[in-house]
Amino acid sequence: MNFLEERIAKDGIVKEGNVLKVDSFLNHQMDISLFEQMGAEFKRRFEGAPINKILTIEASGIGIASIVARYFDVPVVFAKKSHTINLEGEMYVAEVESFTHRCKNQVIVSQKFLSPEDHVLIIDDFLANGCALQGLISIVNSAGATVEGIGIAIEKGFQQGGRIIRNLGYHLESLAIVESMDAATGEICFARQPEL
Amino acid sequence: MNFLEERIAKDGIVKEGNVLKVDSFLNHQMDISLFEQMGAEFKRRFEGAPINKILTIEASGIGIASIVARYFDVPVVFAKKSHTINLEGEMYVAEVESFTHRCKNQVIVSQKFLSPEDHVLIIDDFLANGCALQGLISIVNSAGATVEGIGIAIEKGFQQGGRIIRNLGYHLESLAIVESMDAATGEICFARQPEL
Numbered sequence: 001m002n003f004l005e006e007r008i009a010k011d012g013i014v015k016e017g018n019v020l021k022v023d024s025f026l027n028h029q030m031d032i033s034l035f036e037q038m039g040a041e042f043k044r045r046f047e048g049a050p051i052n053k054i055l056t057i058e059a060s061g062i063g064i065a066s067i068v069a070r071y072f073d074v075p076v077v078f079a080k081k082s083h084t085i086n087l088e089g090e091m092y093v094a095e096v097e098s099f100t101h102r103c104k105n106q107v108i109v110s111q112k113f114l115s116p117e118d119h120v121l122i123i124d125d126f127l128a129n130g131c132a133l134q135g136l137i138s139i140v141n142s143a144g145a146t147v148e149g150i151g152i153a154i155e156k157g158f159q160q161g162g163r164i165i166r167n168l169g170y171h172l173e174s175l176a177i178v179e180s181m182d183a184a185t186g187e188i189c190f191a192r193q194p195e196l
Numbered sequence: 197m198n199f200l201e202e203r204i205a206k207d208g209i210v211k212e213g214n215v216l217k218v219d220s221f222l223n224h225q226m227d228i229s230l231f232e233q234m235g236a237e238f239k240r241r242f243e244g245a246p247i248n249k250i251l252t253i254e255a256s257g258i259g260i261a262s263i264v265a266r267y268f269d270v271p272v273v274f275a276k277k278s279h280t281i282n283l284e285g286e287m288y289v290a291e292v293e294s295f296t297h298r299c300k301n302q303v304i305v306s307q308k309f310l311s312p313e314d315h316v317l318i319i320d321d322f323l324a325n326g327c328a329l330q331g332l333i334s335i336v337n338s339a340g341a342t343v344e345g346i347g348i349a350i351e352k353g354f355q356q357g358g359r360i361i362r363n364l365g366y367h368l369e370s371l372a373i374v375e376s377m378d379a380a381t382g383e384i385c386f387a388r389q390p391e392l
Contacts (some may be wrong), residue, residue, distance in 0.1 A: 023306065023308075024308065024309070025271075028273065028274065028276070028305075028306055028309065029271055029272070029273045029308075029309045030262065030265075030271060030272045030273070030274070031271055032262060032265045032266060032270075032271065032272060033269075035262070036266075058254065058255035058258075059254035059255040059258060059274065059276070062254075062255060062258040062259050062262070063258050063259070063261075063262040063272065063274070065259075066226065066228060066231070066258070066259040066262045066263055067262055067263070067266075069226075069228045070228055070232075070263075073229075074228075075221075075225050075226060075227055075228065076225070076226045076228060076259065077224065077225045077226070078224065078226070078255065078259070080224070080255070109224075110219065110224055112219075112220065112225075113220070113224065113225045
């Protein structure tokens with residue numbers, strides 16, 4: 001197991017309905033030292049890609065993306081999930097359906113912050129059915145920018161999101177891929193990963 | 197002017213209705229190098245305080261808090277603005293009114309992540325009327341934890357939030373305090389700050 005799989009095995013909690021709670025270190029309380037390890041590992045996995053910007057989505061992607069950005073020395077843009085009165089001007093908009101929240105959201109990025117010159121690394125905490133990620137890819141494509149790669153902390157390998165994205169030819173790296181989990185025993189099985 | 201005031205003067209945009217747009221570097225696109233400078237400065241201003249946790253609120257506080265946390269070597273907890281099906285168990289809840297969104301939100305933190313042993317630095321991007329901040333302070337107090345300090349990137353000094361918090365005796369440090377701004381000329385005046 002790699003460092004993230006070990007942490008998930010230690011502190012993740014499996015709930016009924018294929019829910020994996022990692023809120024003690026990833027998406028409510030955030031272990032910044034762990035995020036540093038993730039940043040170093042994403043840097044290794046996307047070595048050589050001409051990445052000049054990181055794109056993520058509020059809220060739980062922001063912390064990871066901010067720390068990962070240090071390893072690439074690039075700014076972060078985070079997509080917003082709904083209009084606010086401070087967002088104005090021309091926007092890229094994609095409609096996505098959330099698995100967790102069971103509702104549709106508009107994902108929005110100001111056109112000021114993505115252009116055809118941008119080479120984008122997309123970062124997010126979870127990949128399950130992949131709707132949020134599809135929205136982010138749609139926005140990068142709308143801008144005429146290039147998706148250089150997609151870095152995910154935890155992929156639910158038993159849902160279809162990752163397979164679709166890889167089928168489309170994107171360079172997707174998930175630091176931990178959960179193949180199965182059992183709410184009764186708490187057991188979590190991970191897909192084989194390349195050695196670190 | 198300090199580094200943040202200089203950046204606001206250069207890239208901030210003043211809009212009618214006392215709106216200051218800093219979305220090119222602070223809260224939509226995020227300049228992580230700038231956040232590093234902010235982290236170092238907060239570390240200097242809160243030197244000696246026994247801080248063991250940083251608390252912020254989604255979404256735009258998360259990036260700053262994550263980088264600032266590196267300087268204190270502590271985890272970050274971010275408060276959520278509404279219930280999700282993944283949030284369960286006992287919560288601290290405070291009701292706050294947003295100036296920007298013109299609606300009331302419930303601010304929520306799991307009781308697992310704040311306890312009487314915690315010495316908390318609250319971090320956020322903006323302080324205006326202070327409702328969000330009051331909600332965060334309320335949550336820390338509900339937990340029996342200690343507010344060691346409050347670090348804000350930009351305070352609107354012409355609104356009442358900062359004065360109330362200082363009157364209450366909290367150690368509040370705002371890296372830039374806007375005293376006035378003029379949408380017609382774009383001019384921004386800052387309150388005097390201690391020399392860095």
